[in-house]
Amino acid sequence: MPDLKDRVKQAASGQDDQPPEQAPVTDLAVGxxxxxWLQRRQTFFADALPRHVDKAHFMAVAHSLLPKLKNCxxxxxxxxxLACARFGLEPDGRQAAIIPYKNIATFQPMYEGYIDLMYRHPRIDSVHFNWVREKDQxxxxxxxxxxxxxFHKPRIDLTEEERGPVILAYAFAWIEGRRSQVIILNRKQAEAIRDKYSRAYKKAxxxxxKDSPWHTDFDAMWAKSAVRRLVKVVPTSxxxxxxxxxxxDADDGQAAPPVIRGTVIARDDQDPDSDGEQPTTAASWPATAQPGSGDRNAEGGESA
Known part of the structure; x- marks a missing residue:
């Protein structure tokens, strides 16, 4: 799409009879x-980000991600x-990821993102996740x-490969000096969660x-399942x-149009290069909750 200077030149030369063609989505891959594109929307993301997140760094990470989403x-x-910004999670593949499913970019929180949100609760001192390998004690x-x-003591005298394959994922938290229940999840239990709860896996x-997260990164989903179970036994928000x-909702969205709850969608008059694909509804975010202000007994489903 031409910039303002180019449009003025076109108007002066009489070349502006026809509206400029809409820039294709793939142009997002051009630096x-x-x-x-990000600068025109930075107010949306900056307003959504929690105060403790560095806005410039978030935007830099988002910019580096766009080439992977060129067809979305x-x-x-x-x-x-905007979903990443709302939860204060960087789309770096560790806290959260944005995964293209056909032409839809989909928000996917990772296990480190869940841990980050747990740390924001004032009663939680620390959160621990690790893998047990075959030769560990x-x-x-x-x-x-x-x-x-x-009790878990990794074999630090061996490499990860020498320690053998992963046999368990576990997670626990320290809450005001007391340790929570330890969540332990073996591979068969993770597969059972996948088979029972993930619509994306069933659809793939x-x-x-075979392009669901359970297919492409089983260990990441295994880890997230363990951490999500920990959410049920610690103070939450x-x-x-x-x-x-x-x-x-993101997992369900692979079988139906995805719904990111509470996300503000830019309208055509707010989005100078909108491609016209607007959702049927656009709800605003609820008021930002203070950490620890929510229902402690929230259950939720298993990992997507």
């Missing part, structure tokens, strides 16, 4: 165009980035009192595409509950 619609990219005796019920299996629901 300058992508940067301009601009409204879906806007929506996914470990023991779990649920009848013993905490913290003697669980049914269609033979409205923000964390909303993240779980948004995560579930």
């Amino acid at each position: 300058d165009t992508a940067r301009q 619609t601009t409204p879906s990219i806007h929506t996914a980035l 470990w023991d779990y005796t649920p009848t013993e009192p905490s913290p003697r019920d669980f 299996e049914r269609e033979g595409t 409205t923000e964390l509950t909303e993240l779980i629901q948004t995560d579930d």
